[in-house]
Amino acid sequence: MATKLSNTVTIVNPLGLHARAATKLAVLCQQFSAQIELVQEGKAADASSVLALLMLASSKGKTLEVTAQGPDAAAALAAVTTLINNGFDES
Template sequence: MLSRTITIQNKLGLHARAATKMAQLALQFKAKVQVQQGEKTASADSVMALLMLASNQGKEVTITADGEDEEQALNAICELVSNRFDESE
């Protein structure tokens, strides 16, 4: 299992469209990807679970990936977050 802690950078945080992008990306990997924020953990392939985190700009989240393509999955999800979910701010 691999994990990395990153900061939510986009202005709108993990809102519906961002959460949907993350879930769509997570679904492409075999590895089980989770997002942890404080005491809450969400499965990255569930928009519902991601929205319950209410992660806003500046929040630190820990991404974990477990499975055969865990490295690719972790990198892809972290890249999406650092690229502000392709949002302009």
């Protein structure tokens, strides 16, 4: 079984993990074969599912644990962390 990697990130964009940001994140996650999950306050969501991400209701300032497991887990974790830390590339 592959090692599970994780990283902690904070939502920095003003609108939080809203529909456009969730879609951008899900599309990014679908490019990897690793299983990627976001956990907020004990609630987990499959990061490749827009609906699951929206159910987290992550607002600005919320802390998330990002986990990735699979052959490209390190690259997936790095990409997801960068996207979130960059505020989903929103101005």
